[in-house]
Amino acid sequence: MKQKKSRVVRYNKWGYIFLIPFVAVYLIFQLTPLVSTIWNSFFENYRSGLKQIGPNFIGLANYAKILSSGELWRYAGNTMIMWIIGFVPQIFFSLLLAAWFTDPSLRLKGQRFFKTVIYLPNLIMASAFAMLFFTLFADSGPVNSILINLHLIAKPYKWMSHVASTRNLIGLMNFVMWFGNTTILLMAGMMGIDQSLYEAAEVDGATSTQIFFRITLPLLRPILVYVLITSLIGGLQMFDVPQILTNGTGDPMRSTLSMIMWLNKHLYSKNYGMGGALSVLLFIITAVLSIIVFKFTQERNS
Amino acid sequence: MKKRLLSIVLGVAMTTGLLAGCGSSSDGAATSTASLAAEAATSTVEETSTPAEADSVGEANPGDIDTGDGEGKVFNIQAWNEEFKSRIEDHLPGYQKVSATEGKIGDVTVKWTITPSDDNAYQNNLDTVLPENENASADDKVDLFLMEADYALKYVNSDVTMSVKDLGITDDQIADQYQYTKDIVTDSDGNLKGLSWQACSAGLIYNRDIAKEVLGSDDPETVQAAVKDWDSYNATAKKLKDAGYFITSSVNDSYRVYSNNVSGPWVQDNKVVIDPNIKKWVDDSKALVDAGETNTYELWSDDWNKGFFPEGKVFCYFGPAWLINFSMQADQEGSVANQGKWGLCEGPQGFYWGGSWIAAATGTDNPTLAKNIMLTMTTDKDVLKDIAVKDSDCVNSKTVLSDLANDSSFKNEILGGQNPYKQLAAGAEKVDMSNISDYDQGCNEEFQNAMKNYFDGNGSYEDALAQFKTAITEKYPDITMD
Numbered sequence: 064m065k066q067k068k069s070r071v072v073r074y075n076k077w078g079y080i081f082l083i084p085f086v087a088v089y090l091i092f093q094l095t096p097l098v099s100t101i102w103n104s105f106f107e108n109y110r111s112g113l114k115q116i117g118p119n120f121i122g123l124a125n126y127a128k129i130l131s132s133g134e135l136w137r138y139a140g141n142t143m144i145m146w147i148i149g150f151v152p153q154i155f156f157s158l159l160l161a162a163w164f165t166d167p168s169l170r171l172k173g174q175r176f177f178k179t180v181i182y183l184p185n186l187i188m189a190s191a192f193a194m195l196f197f198t199l200f201a202d203s204g205p206v207n208s209i210l211i212n213l214h215l216i217a218k219p220y221k222w223m224s225h226v227a228s229t230r231n232l233i234g235l236m237n238f239v240m241w242f243g244n245t246t247i248l249l250m251a252g253m254m255g256i257d258q259s260l261y262e263a264a265e266v267d268g269a270t271s272t273q274i275f276f277r278i279t280l281p282l283l284r285p286i287l288v289y290v291l292i293t294s295l296i297g298g299l300q301m302f303d304v305p306q307i308l309t310n311g312t313g314d315p316m317r318s319t320l321s322m323i324m325w326l327n328k329h330l331y332s333k334n335y336g337m338g339g340a341l342s343v344l345l346f347i348i349t350a351v352l353s354i355i356v357f358k359f360t361q362e363r364n365s
Numbered sequence: 366m367k368k369r370l371l372s373i374v375l376g377v378a379m380t381t382g383l384l385a386g387c388g389s390s391s392d393g394a395a396t397s398t399a400s401l402a403a404e405a406a407t408s409t410v411e412e413t414s415t416p417a418e419a420d421s422v423g424e425a426n427p428g429d430i431d432t433g434d435g436e437g438k439v440f441n442i443q444a445w446n447e448e449f450k451s452r453i454e455d456h457l458p459g460y461q462k463v464s465a466t467e468g469k470i471g472d473v474t475v476k477w478t479i480t481p482s483d484d485n486a487y488q489n490n491l492d493t494v495l496p497e498n499e500n501a502s503a504d505d506k507v508d509l510f511l512m513e514a515d516y517a518l519k520y521v522n523s524d525v526t527m528s529v530k531d532l533g534i535t536d537d538q539i540a541d542q543y544q545y546t547k548d549i550v551t552d553s554d555g556n557l558k559g560l561s562w563q564a565c566s567a568g569l570i571y572n573r574d575i576a577k578e579v580l581g582s583d584d585p586e587t588v589q590a591a592v593k594d595w596d597s598y599n600a601t602a603k604k605l606k607d608a609g610y611f612i613t614s615s616v617n618d619s620y621r622v623y624s625n626n627v628s629g630p631w632v633q634d635n636k637v638v639i640d641p642n643i644k645k646w647v648d649d650s651k652a653l654v655d656a657g658e659t660n661t662y663e664l665w666s667d668d669w670n671k672g673f674f675p676e677g678k679v680f681c682y683f684g685p686a687w688l689i690n691f692s693m694q695a696d697q698e699g700s701v702a703n704q705g706k707w708g709l710c711e712g713p714q715g716f717y718w719g720g721s722w723i724a725a726a727t728g729t730d731n732p733t734l735a736k737n738i739m740l741t742m743t744t745d746k747d748v749l750k751d752i753a754v755k756d757s758d759c760v761n762s763k764t765v766l767s768d769l770a771n772d773s774s775f776k777n778e779i780l781g782g783q784n785p786y787k788q789l790a791a792g793a794e795k796v797d798m799s800n801i802s803d804y805d806q807g808c809n810e811e812f813q814n815a816m817k818n819y820f821d822g823n824g825s826y827e828d829a830l831a832q833f834k835t836a837i838t839e840k841y842p843d844i845t846m847d
Contacts, residue, residue: 111843112519112803113492134835202660202668224661224821310663312814315823317832328839331485331807337842 104339109332117336125340134325135341139348141230141313142321145305146298148234153242154290160242161249162275167258182243189240193307196236197223223309226318233319236304241297245290252286253279288360292353299349302327322348430459430741432471433733437503440475440731443494443510445487449721450477452562455755456748457741473734488516495525499728508729509738512559512722514549514798515806520724521550521558522803527725528556532736538744542761545796550722559724560743562752564761566793567621567685569712570693572672572701573781575680576708579608585788589710592681595649598713602658605680614672614679615662616650616820617813622683624809625716630802635845637808637837639830647816647826654820661820673700685718686759686789695779705781709788715795759789766790804841811836 104125108118129135160181164174171177184192199206200222207219222228256279264274280287302323305313311327313320322345329338444450453475454462461469468475480490491510498507512520520526529539539547539557543564550559569592573583580591580601592598602612613619623646629638653659662669672679673694682688689709695702723742725735741748749760753769760766769775770786777785802808815833818824824832834846 109842110492111841113496113523113525116843198667201666202662203671204667221821224817224823226823314814314818315821316818316828317835328836331840332842334839334842 100339100342102339103335104343106336106339108336109334111332121336125336126344129337129340129344135322135344137317138320138322138325141318142299142301145230145233145237145301145319145321146295148231149237149241150294150298153238153245153294156238156242157245157249157290160246161253162279164246164250165253166271178243178247181246184240185244187240189236189303190307192236192240193304196232197308200232224315226315229309229315229319233301233305233308236308237298237301240304241294245294248290249283249286252283256282284360288357291360292356295352295356296349299345299352430457430470430737431733432473432737433731436473436733437506437508437730438473439504440470440473440509440734441478441505441507442475443478443480443487443491443507444721445480445482445511445513447479449511449723450479452742452752452756452758453738456751457738458748470734473731482513488519491520495520495726498525498726501728503730506728506730507726508731508735509723510726512550512724514717514720514722514801515809517550517559517722518552518801518803518805521552525727526558527727527729527732527735528552528558529560529725529736529739530556532725532732532739534560534736534740538740541744541746541763543763543793543796545717545793545798546720546722546761548798549801550724559722560739561720561722561761562743562749563720563758564766564789564793565685565687565717565720565759566789566796567683567688567716567718568709568785568788568792569681570684570689571681571708571710572675572679573706573708574675574701575605575608575610575678579605579610579680583708585708585710585783588708589712592710592713595645595713599649599652602653603656606656606658610678610680611659611672612653612680613659614669614677614682615660615664616646616654616816617662617664617669618659618681618683619650620646620809620813621718622712622714622716625796625798626714627800630800631808632802632804632844635843637804637834637844637846643812647819650816651820651826661817670694673697673702675699675701675706683712683716683718686757686785687719689777689779689785690757693779702779705778707780708783709780709785711788711792711795715792715797717793717796717798759786759793763790766793804837804844807840808837811840 103118105120105122106118107116107121107124109116163169163171164178187195198204201207202219202221206222207216210216211219220228222232260278260282261274264278269277300323301321305319305321306324306327309319311324313324322341326338326341326345329341442449453460454468457470459470460475463469463474466477466479468477478490480487482488494501494507495510501507510520539560542560543566545566546561546564547557550561551557569588571583571588576583576588580587582588590597591601598612605612623642624640627640627642629640631637631640650659654661660668671677672682674697682693684692689702689707693702693707694700697703701707723739725732725739729735743749743761746762746765749762749765750768752758753760753765766786767790770784770790772784772786775784775786776782812833815829815836818832819826819829837844838846
């Protein structure tokens with residue numbers, strides 16, 4: 064008995080040894096920056112030209128400055144609008160495609176090919192993808208020449224000079240980039256559902272719409288919640304697509320400036336104080352929104 | 366078996382990838398011993414492969430440049446592109462090229478560190494290196510570095526740059542240089558801290574065919590009369606519009622012309638001031654855009670470039686010699702430049718665009734060599750003439766430029782045989798850069814970005830101005846507004 068226990072302990076040792084890389088990486092690259100960000104947010108600390116100003120301890124002044132200007136809420140609004148524009152079609156098409164791919168009665172051919180194709184946009188770097196769109200939708204770009212040649216418009220439409228078209232382009236890019244990924248996740252969830260439930264439903268005479276809404280969706284909820292929360296966090300951190308598409312300006316009139324792009328603007332002057340305070344606020348916003356989504360979906364479940 | 370083979374192949378691919386990564390890093394900052402070894406290896410290879418060339422350069426004028434007795438053995442130069450390096454390689458007497466990032470002057474090794482200016486990387490690098498330069502080890506000390514006008518004052522107004530007087534350069538030696546090239550690198554106490562071999566004075570580059578059709582003649586004098594001030598310029602814009610042409614490709618084309626002729630700096634007493642001439646740019650440009658006489662493209666975008674071809678229907682660009690020679694796609698069949706159909710006149714106001722300034726870093730252990738390189742490259746008339754002829758730089762010497770202006774054999778093919786130096790030399794005299802400030806780069810960039818919203822009709826002038834002010838306080842937290 065005693066011998067057996069010590070063998071377990073000896074065996075457990077390996078568990079800890081295998082954990083060392085993770086813990087070390089976490090401490091160095093996650094926890095330390097996290098703590099130092101919060102610490103930095105209480106200081107006035109930036110550069111003007113070659114002149115270093117600070118660090119001077121100023122308490123919550125950075126937070127007061129951000130919250131009183133109201134800019135943060137504007138950019139939070141931009142970010143949420145652009146995320147929703149991309150997320151709604153994304154979840155719709157992902158559910159549809161995942162349901163088709165996993166439905167054995169459809170016997171779709173070339174599934175592997177299509178799964179690869181819809182995932183492909185995700186493999187392109189977001190910045191390269193944004194550059195591509197920037198060129199496609201330039202005033203004298205291919206999209207405008209096609210539209211003019213089809214006599215749909217008389218003169219080039221300035222895609223990047225209108226609020227709605229710029230936001231929609233960003234939403235479209237995020238949708239195209241991420242719907243493949245979401246489809247794969249949802250498919251994994253759907254394939255985990257017991258086939259006998261479907262067979263039973265079919266025997267009872269349920270239509271495929273009924274099966275989808277009464278069996279697939281309710282049983283898919285845990286995966287759906289996961290997809291929703293990860294996509295929300297990803298959306299709140301939206302940066303590369305609008306940054307490249309608008310050349311960092313967030314124009315027209317900063318209507319496509321996301322919160323992280325705003326954070327990035329403070330880094331020009333190496334403003335670690337404001338940057339830190341903004342990061343902490345972003346962390347709080349993300350946490351609150353995630354908890355709301357989580358609670359919301361939990362309650363409906365019970 | 367198959368799987369094992371695959372994993373071996375992948376493993377090999379990954380390790381080679383890693384090693385290749387190590388190798389290529391030697392092109393950049395040459396600090397680690399590994400990269401130094403790699404460099405030494407490449408340099409020996411190159412030396413043996415081109416012995417004839419190396420010898421001939423070496424024997425040309427040994428010891429032509431005094432490197433200073435007992436001074437540092439490694440001369441470090443920081444730059445953002447290859448331009449100055451190729452000028453040194455081609456024109457500095459006694460310089461021997463060793464490898465892509467190394468050279469030799471006498472027994473001193475010249476090391477080049479090239480950091481591209483994308484994403485502010487070049488300045489970020491200088492910001493880290495220069496303040497620590499005095500304490501750096503002898504071989505790592507930066508001796509010379511290059512600056513652009515937009516941010517030059519940031520370094521000039523700090524202790525990291527040496528005054529040229531302290532290097533031993535006298536006012537007489539640089540009397541032939543244009544005043545504006547000195548204004549840009551003069552600190553708030555009046556000390557000159559850098560020199561340039563270029564005078565990038567610029568003019569109005571017009572399409573000769575359109576000028577003939579609309580103005581009746583493509584002669585520079587006639588065109589100049591039509592654009593001699595902003596009122597005539599705007600009237601001409603209307604004429605061009607009626608004939609189906611745009612006066613410029615974008616409102617941003619003329620921005621430099623207005624912003625070079627301001628009556629005061631962007632920031633005065635820590636406050637941002639909108640100069641009357643900048644406001645005039647906004648008003649004039651808004652009128653032009655609303656009338657459909659120009660557009661709001663960003664410079665260098667594909668839309669902006671369209672006017673380099675006849676189908677773009679653009680009458681003129683504002684630019685210096687390098688824009689004409691290198692950027693107007695002269696090697697493209699069918700471009701206006703390729704057909705030699707551009708002309709040059711002075712335009713409504715004098716201005717300049719671009720140029721690189723050489724400055725010595727405080728803490729250099731090679732002051733003599735730094736001084737001699739600066740003097741040779743920016744004041745030696747033979748070197749400058751050589752640069753002007755071979756590299757088409759508009760050089761920073763009144764004598765050389767006036768020689769070239771009166772040299773009837775000097776013809777520019779892109780300008781249809783016109784000698785541009787007459788206009789460029791006259792323009793260089795007119796440029797006045799005494800109102801430059803530390804914040805110019807950020808202010809100019811953000812102002813154009815913000816005003817694009819006003820021109821596009823996405824907000825009023827006040828809205829756009831408010832956005833400009835927000836952007837400026839983000840970039841420079843120490844500046845206040847109004």
